[in-house]
Amino acid sequence: MPGVDTRTHAGTRLLLGTSLLAACAAGPERASLAETAAPTRSASTVAASPLARAIDAHIDAGKERLVGWRRHFHEHPELGNREFETAKFVAARLTEMGLEPRTGVARTGVVAVIEGGRPGRVVALRADMDALPVKEEVDLPFASKATGTFEGKTVPVMHACGHDAHTAMLLSAAEALVAVRAELPGQVVLLFQPAEESVPIEEQPAGAELMVREGVLDDLQVDAIFGLHVFAGVETGRIALKPGPLLAAADRFEIVVKGRQTHGSKPWAGVDPIMVASEIVGALQTIVSRTQDIVKEPVVVTVGQFESGVRNNIIPDTARLVGTIRTFDDAMRADVHARVEQLAQGIAASHGATATVRIEQGYPVTSNDAGLAAAMRPTLERVAPGRVFDATKITGAEDFSFYARKVPGLFVLLGITPAVQLKTADSNHSPRFYLDEAALPVGAKALANLAADWLAANPR
Numbered sequence: 001m002p003g004v005d006t007r008t009h010a011g012t013r014l015l016l017g018t019s020l021l022a023a024c025a026a027g028p029e030r031a032s033l034a035e036t037a038a039p040t041r042s043a044s045t046v047a048a049s050p051l052a053r054a055i056d057a058h059i060d061a062g063k064e065r066l067v068g069w070r071r072h073f074h075e076h077p078e079l080g081n082r083e084f085e086t087a088k089f090v091a092a093r094l095t096e097m098g099l100e101p102r103t104g105v106a107r108t109g110v111v112a113v114i115e116g117g118r119p120g121r122v123v124a125l126r127a128d129m130d131a132l133p134v135k136e137e138v139d140l141p142f143a144s145k146a147t148g149t150f151e152g153k154t155v156p157v158m159h160a161c162g163h164d165a166h167t168a169m170l171l172s173a174a175e176a177l178v179a180v181r182a183e184l185p186g187q188v189v190l191l192f193q194p195a196e197e198s199v200p201i202e203e204q205p206a207g208a209e210l211m212v213r214e215g216v217l218d219d220l221q222v223d224a225i226f227g228l229h230v231f232a233g234v235e236t237g238r239i240a241l242k243p244g245p246l247l248a249a250a251d252r253f254e255i256v257v258k259g260r261q262t263h264g265s266k267p268w269a270g271v272d273p274i275m276v277a278s279e280i281v282g283a284l285q286t287i288v289s290r291t292q293d294i295v296k297e298p299v300v301v302t303v304g305q306f307e308s309g310v311r312n313n314i315i316p317d318t319a320r321l322v323g324t325i326r327t328f329d330d331a332m333r334a335d336v337h338a339r340v341e342q343l344a345q346g347i348a349a350s351h352g353a354t355a356t357v358r359i360e361q362g363y364p365v366t367s368n369d370a371g372l373a374a375a376m377r378p379t380l381e382r383v384a385p386g387r388v389f390d391a392t393k394i395t396g397a398e399d400f401s402f403y404a405r406k407v408p409g410l411f412v413l414l415g416i417t418p419a420v421q422l423k424t425a426d427s428n429h430s431p432r433f434y435l436d437e438a439a440l441p442v443g444a445k446a447l448a449n450l451a452a453d454w455l456a457a458n459p460r
């Protein structure tokens with residue numbers, strides 16, 4: 001779209017404009033996920049292959065190590081693009097496993113390849129390593145006391161989104177896959193990516209987008225990719241999946257209405273930008289309610305900031321609105337963007353004001369490959385018998401989308417809340433975000449088995 005700011009401001013702006021819940025999967029949506037999701041009755045038990053049994057046995061045997069790694073990451077969280085120690089730790093563990101990790105990928109990412117003993121295709125597993133500027137309030141012996149720098153300020157840092165668990169689970173999966181590598185038909189690419197949550201504007205693009213731009217999928221000829229996200233409010237060890245769009249595209253918009261300043265007692269002598277902007281706020285909701293096929297896909301338009309004026313008796317010159325747009329379809333996304341601009345400018349013009357609209361594209365929609373979701377469901381059912389259920393759409397966003405746009409991808413959700421805490425659990429990104437470590441082996445098995453089963457089912 002002409003005049004629209006491009007990708008360079010994506011992640012950071014999302015966070016600034018719409019609170020820290022904006023940029024990743026977890027958030028207030030968990031309630032709907034937990035409430036509407038019904039367990040799938042899986043009549044057929046999928047028999048585990050000798051390879052799957054070996055993988056699971058290795059992960060079970062390494063459970064303590066897995067928990068230890070997660071606690072280490074939890075106690076030493078680092079913000080996006082600053083995962084220096086995390087990356088070193090990851091690389092050291094991979095080296096101990098006999099792998100040859102490449103570091104400095106997309107700044108602080110780590111990539112390693114497990115070469116199977118038999119020929120085959122290439123599957124990737126992804127974990128994110130970054131933490132958030134959140135002050136931990138959970139009473140744990142390994143609670144974070146770390147600080148970092150975010151946009152020039154010293155901030156507390158916490159793994160409040162569970163990326164510590166993602167990283168530890170992928171290490172555990174790697175260990176098991178290395179142990180059975182002789183039997184693996186193909187290669188498993190391990191992607192430990194930085195900066196899923198946010199980085200300063202000048203560091204954009206980052207995270208998955210930069211990993212893809214740097215060519216990790218192309219260079220290693222990745223055929224398919226899997227990832228998972230831990231999710232508070234869903235019972236420990238349950239796995240949710242969904243074909244098609246799972247997580248929204250999240251785009252930031254900013255509208256600056258310019259009127260003409262005047263005395264508050266004489267509105268007729270100026271153009272009131274507060275009144276014009278108010279009309280725009282209300283009218284923006286008609287984009288959702290009157291122009292989008294919400295039976296096809298949901299749309300959210302939210303104004304999160306409304307700034308104007310300094311004094312009771314001055315009608316100011318300008319008003320500024322900042323908000324977020326969530327969509328699940330590329331065409332609807334483009335249409336909503338165009339309508340936001342058209343509507344704001346039209347309303348402003350009708351009052352003799354002007355509106356400047358800037359839309360910054362954030363993460364695109366995270367869409368699961370339908371064939372992959374169907375094909376891999378039995379694997380997940382085997383890993384979590386009777387505990388796999390259908391996920392609903394989530395209006396949060398995830399940069400896993402950048403991989404899934406390049407190659408067929410499947411992103412699943414893993415419950416991490418003990419049953420007794422389901423009603424009271426604090427969401428991801430909360431300072432009270434709590435992760436039940438009993439979920440860790442389930443997640444590690446899910447990752448490792450998704451890779452192994454996919455390779456076995458898709459020979460070259």
Ligand SMILES: [Zn+2]
Pocket residue numbers: 023024025026161197428429
């Ligand atoms: Zn997050």
Ligand SMILES: [Zn+2]
Pocket residue numbers: 024025026161162163196229
């Ligand atoms: Zn996250």
